[in-house]
Amino acid sequence: MTTRTAQLSNLQFALLLSLPILSFLLLVMAYPMGFALWLSVHDVQFVFGKVQAEYAGLDNFARVLQSAEFWHSLAVSLRFTVESVVLTILIGLGLALVMNMETRFSGLVRTLIILPWAVSLYGTGVMWFYLARGQSGLATSISFALGFDRAVSFITSRSVIEVLALANAWNMAPLVAFFLLANLKTIPERLYHLAEIDRLGTLETFLHVTLPPLRFTLFVFTAIATVLTLKQLDLVFILSRGGPGDISTATPFLLYDVSFKQLLLGYGSAMSFCLLVVIVVSTLGLYALWGRREEAR
Amino acid sequence: MKKRGSKPYGVLLFTALGAAVAGWSAPAAGVSSDIQGDLRATSGETVYFRGWQYKPDIVQDNTDRYNRTQDGRVSYQTVTGDYPALMEKSLIAGDRLDVIYANPSTAVRFMEAGWILPADELPGAEGARGDMYPNVRRAWTHKGKLLGLSYFLTIRGLTTVNTRRLGELGLSREDYPRSWDELYDQVDRLTRQGVRDVFLPHWFNEYYGISWAYVWEVLNRGGMLADPVTHEPRMTVEGPAGETLRDWKRFWNSGAIDEEILSYTESSLVEGFSSGRYLYSSQAHYNLAQFNDPRRSPIAGHVDLVPFAGSGWGLLDSALYLTTSQERDDELDRDVRRFVSWYGYRDDTGEIAVGTRWMETSMLFSAYRPVMESDAARRAMGRFLGSEGMVDDLLVLYANTPHPDGVWKVVWSEEFNAHLRKVLGNFLLRDEPVHEVVEGLTREIQRLNRKYGVS
Secondary structure (H helix, E strand, O other): OOOOOOOOOHHHHHHHHHHHHHHHHHHHHHHHHHHHHHHHOEEEEEEOOEEEEEEOOOHHHHHHHOOHHHHHHHHHHHHHHHHHHHHHHHHHHHHHHHHOOOOOOHHHHHHHHHHHHHOOHHHHHHHHHHHHOOOOOHHHHHHHHOOOOOOOOOOOOOOHHHHHHHHHHHHHHHHHHHHHHHHHOOOOHHHHHHHHHOOOOHHHHHHHHHHHHHHHHHHHHHHHHHHHHHOOOHHHHHHOOOOOOOOOOOHHHHHHHHHHHOOOHHHHHHHHHHHHHHHHHHHHHHHHHHHHHHHHO | OOOOOOOOHHHHHHHHHHHOOOOOOOOOOOOOOOOOOOOOOOOOOOEEEEEOOOOHHHHHHHHHHHHHHHOOOEEEEEOOOOHHHHHHHHHHHOOOOOEEEEOHHHHHHHHHOOOEEOHHHOOOHHHHHHHEOHHHHHHOEEOOEEOOEEEEEEEEEEEEEEHHHHHHOOOOHHHOOOOHHHHHHHHHHHHHOOOOOOEEOOOOOOOOOHHHHHHHHHHHOOOOOEOOOOOOEOOOOOOHHHHHHHHHHHHHHOOOOOHHHHHOOHHHHHHHHHOOOOOEEEEEOOHHHHHOOOOOOOOOOOEEEOOOOOOOOOEEEEEEEEEEOOOOOHHHHHHHHHHHHHHHOOOOOOOOHHHHHHHHHHOOEOOEHHHHOOHHHHHHHHHHHOOHHHHHHHHHHHHOOOOOHHHHOOOOHHHHHHHHHHHHHHHHHHOOOHHHHHHHHHHHHHHHHHHHOOO
16 A cells, blocks of 8 residues: 655645634635625614614725815825934934944833833823923923923924924834844944045945945835834824814724714725825835835845 | 902802703702712622823722722723724733723713613612712713712813913903804904914813813803704704804914914913913813912913803713623622722712712812712812812802703714714815814714614
């Protein structure tokens, strides 16, 4: 009697290994995504937890695309995202460079730098609200200390989105910094010696020695920060509640308002898919413009 | 200067509250001493009690006393954020909730959904009904059923005055405005004279902020947003709904107020007036306790309220303890009802202890006459308000403060409130035309009536 053993192909083996996580993802994502898709093509009346639905085709999507509030919220989201990502990356890079300097206080500095990341978005929102508002804010304290008698508020239609972006970056930048620090530690010391021999200035050394190994990490975190910010609800909810008026109503906050306050579930679901498209297009765009080049290096 | 009276508080309050809100019924029968039987817990199971974040230390202490004296296992936690929306979501999701706070508008919605038990089914309910002021009982009764037991009553939107600032501006009590129109005229005049920080309005960014401010101004001017019985829209551009918007726009465009107000929380509003910067502000009456507390307010002793002079200020704001109708075994269900009764009405000693404590510590009024007509209540009011005359003014104001039945005692109240809040913020920031706002609100009420089959 002969025993036959079947050998798995690489693909089969990879699928087998991935099966648990794929099953898990299917379990936790397929149902909500499927239900959201179903809601988005129905006119849904959500009354006291009971759903009454009538098929509506693409009406909800058409309504979203014709809605001024959606386009306004998207513009807010994009402004918030661009500002957040730029600040996060710049602050993260700066912090990484500071942490890379070996001093007696390196341990303390690293501990202090990681702290903002350990703060919840709720806590971040509350703290920045108090820092930025006129009654108790930092600018007001400075204004009073300088002898002026006017409170200075940044929770205004002109600057509230910048406050949100700064708070968001304050929270995310430490994580970026630590990943960049790990990258910085892999740069051989001799490259800096060679740069000295070549008489490169500080900026040139940074551009030609320090930055190149960080570029892929910077791309990855730009993509991550973009996605996280585009779907950011917590901070907006706590810090500005979409206000003043709807000035800081980013798309996730509008989605919350439409779906959970006004209970327009079909419309809200269609809007959530539109946001999903924006997120996917943004990350694909980033990859096409930047990521592919970094991979090719 | 107007002479302040010194009527007996209890009698005045009884008369005031008994006559307040429209269509008041005759005063209820005498104070009930109905004993609701043994309130000791017997199931050994946990009762889940949730509320918004207001003095949670006091609530926890009350709850601990129940647990200690009645063998209870009540777990109390606060809910942070948009309370009505979060509670509705929790109830839909079937989260374990046994006793919750709610404003009447939320309670009406929850009762329509079948999520709460009428308070008539609680131990001692007859006594609680009998002890309530008729106007409050009426405000809290929906389709013949009592929504819950008394947590607090307040006037939200009364106009407070910083008398120190008043004097500095060469004004006196005689100059107090008698209506919203007069208030805005005075603000306008002072602003044009270069005076800053004249009025701090109640336009903060909570569900009970700017939207409620609009509701009461329309009511105080003799109008209404929706019919109290049919809930059909009743707003017109030329009437109080439009007048209020025109006054708001005039005030906003004068540059007399920081845009920041639209992002305030209630505590920001309270801190703002406590700072002493403002001459007038719209506030909840219980905040007078903070304004007159020297430890927390630099203007303590210099805060007055604008008395009723033919046109009311604000609305009757209140909150209840609701009992959810979630499935529970009989033993636990009895424990839940015992706890609500103990907490929201009379405890095991027969005292309305929790209600009295709120009155004494925080000047939260109660719906129960025995609390409001007690010596302790008199002492507390005198302590918080600083003068007997002010107590009288407050009680007269109570008698003339409306309850917005048209937009609160209806199932769509919360949805409309969320819409109103957004619309009003945009109206100010984007300088939208008054007629568009009034027409838009009218359409929204019509849509909601259709959605829920109202009227």
